[in-house]
Every structure is written in C-alpha cells, then in structure tokens.
Amino acid sequence: MGFFKRLFSGLTKSRDSIQENLDEAFGCSEIDDEFYENLEEALVASDMGIETTQTVIENLQDIVADLDIKKPADCKKYMVDCFRQQMNVGQTDYSFEDRKSVVLIIGVNGVGKTTTVGKLAAKYKATGKKVMIAAADTFRAAAIPQLETWANRAGVEIIEGQEGADPASVVYDAISAAKARDTDMLLIDTAGRLHNKKNLMEELRKIYRILAKSYPEASLETLLVLDGTTGQNAILQARSFAEVADITGLVITKLDGTAKGGIAVAVQSELDIPVKYIGVGEQLDDLQKFDPSAYVDALFDTGRRDD
Missing domain, CATH: 3.40.50.300 (P-loop containing nucleotide triphosphate hydrolases)
Known part of the structure; x- marks a missing residue:
C-alpha cells in the first residue's frame, strides 16, 4: 500500500469526525451569520485551532463575496483551498x-x-x-x-x-x-x-x-x-x-487511528514552523515527509486516491 493510501486510511477517524462536525454547517439553506457560526464551531471541534479557523473563515467570506456564492454546499471546496493556503508556510527545507x-x-x-x-x-x-x-x-x-x-x-x-x-x-x-x-x-x-x-x-x-x-x-x-x-x-x-x-521542523506521530488529525493543520499554521514528517503507523517506513496538499486531500476526502 502506498503512503497516501496509508495516510488516507490512518486519518479515517479524523476525517469521519470532521465530516460529522461539518455536515450541520454545510446543511444550512443559505450562507448567513448562522452558517459561519456553525462552521466555526465545527472546525474548532475538529482541532483545527481557533486562530486557524478564524483565518480560514475570513478568507472564505472574501471568496464567497467575490464569487457571489449563495449555497453553503457550493463553497466547501473553497474552504478546503483555504486550508491548503493556510498549511503553506513557504518552502519546507530538507x-x-x-x-x-x-x-x-x-x-x-x-x-x-x-x-x-x-x-x-x-x-x-x-x-x-x-x-x-x-x-x-x-x-x-x-x-x-x-x-x-x-x-x-x-x-x-x-x-x-x-x-x-x-x-x-x-x-x-x-x-x-x-x-x-x-x-x-x-x-x-x-x-x-x-x-x-x-x-x-x-x-x-x-x-x-x-x-x-x-x-x-x-x-x-x-x-x-x-x-x-x-x-x-x-x-x-x-x-x-x-x-x-x-x-526548525515538526514531527507529528500517531496520526493513525486518532480523531484529532486536524491538529497538524493548527500547529503548522499557528506556529509558522513547518511539519516535516508525519507518522501513520509502527513500521519503519510509516514515517514520511509531510505533504500539505496530500494531507488536506486525505483529511477532507477531496477524491484523491493515488499514491
């Protein structure tokens, strides 16, 4: 099994927890203050961190206004993009x-x-x-x-x-x-x-x-x-x-089987210190270089399934 598949599998509990938290927010009928309040509660409950959550929501509000998006479900992919941007702290130096x-x-x-x-x-x-x-x-x-x-x-x-x-x-x-x-x-x-x-x-x-x-x-x-x-x-x-x-870098271990995978998003974006390696198991090759895009794909299930 390739590392992305192991990562995707390891983040199952985190992904399920996040999805459960987000369902109510994105189930709203319109984008209003209640929607953003529900979204904030859902993200904080998913260990994304208060600072990270507020930044993502502010960026999402700008996108919604610029693109004149009306339905909550239509802005979910833009929320994921905001997280990608938030995870990028510059060129990770190896x-x-x-x-x-x-x-x-x-x-x-x-x-x-x-x-x-x-x-x-x-x-x-x-x-x-x-x-x-x-x-x-x-x-x-x-x-x-x-x-x-x-x-x-x-x-x-x-x-x-x-x-x-x-x-x-x-x-x-x-x-x-x-x-x-x-x-x-x-x-x-x-x-x-x-x-x-x-x-x-x-x-x-x-x-x-x-x-x-x-x-x-x-x-x-x-x-x-x-x-x-x-x-x-x-x-x-x-x-x-x-x-x-x-x-100079962070290593986040034991991400397999936890429902708190959102912490990798929070710790990197709030501390401005790059996550360099993550661990998703006990085998020697279960510690790999951190790929922010792949992590977001696995955490929010964007449809990616490659290795």
Missing part, C-alpha cells in the same frame, strides 16, 4: 538531508521521540547515508535499551553513555565518533523534561554549545516531536519548547 548534518530530536516523554529517531535513521540509511545515533536521553531508564532496539532494526551504529550520565558528554563522544567514521547523519535523542524548563534549557544549551564548538561544519536541524492524539495540547507543548530551542 536540504540538511543532502549534507553532513546533526538532527536533534526533542519533545516530551511519550510522544514517540525514540521511535522517530529509529525511523529517521532507517529512512536516511535507505538513501545511502552513513547514519549514527546518539542516546542522549540518559534520564529515562528504558530510553537507551529502547533506542538500541531501534538502532538494530535500522542497522546503524549507536553511541551511548551510562544511565544518569551528562547528556552533553554523550553528544561530545558521538561527535568524535561521527567525525572519525565520516558519518553523514548524526541523530541525537534527548530527554523530554518539559516540566522543568530550567533544567531542559540548560541541557539543550550545553548540547548546542558543544555542537557549535566541536562540529561547526555540520548542518543543525532541531525537530520537535508531537503526539497527534493530544490535540490542542500539542500546540501548548510546541510553544513551550520554542521558548528553549530553535525549532
């Missing part, structure tokens, strides 16, 4: 994949950081890259063994320290190993202690300092992993992490 890079993976515990590291390692290796993983989450007891399992599945080397060790020291050792082995991609798994921002901030600052000093020639990508099942809480997490890290 250039780091084509040069020596360090990919720093951040996020709270439980969102799928370690799994994301393993899947990205497998993805990069499949393109012929020499990949290494650094197990810098030294505070969670199960983190290192879990990452070892993923490293074995992906067939890549892992650099690790003792449980409770200074994460920055693990990063330093990993940089030395990556340079010695002429590694293309160094993926760093970090701890997710958002409840203590001071510790997290200092930990990330140390890692950033070491990377700048010891590996300045490498491109640095900081990816924040968010759990797609958490809805609006994902936006709160993203805003909190943005205060302590220079986030």
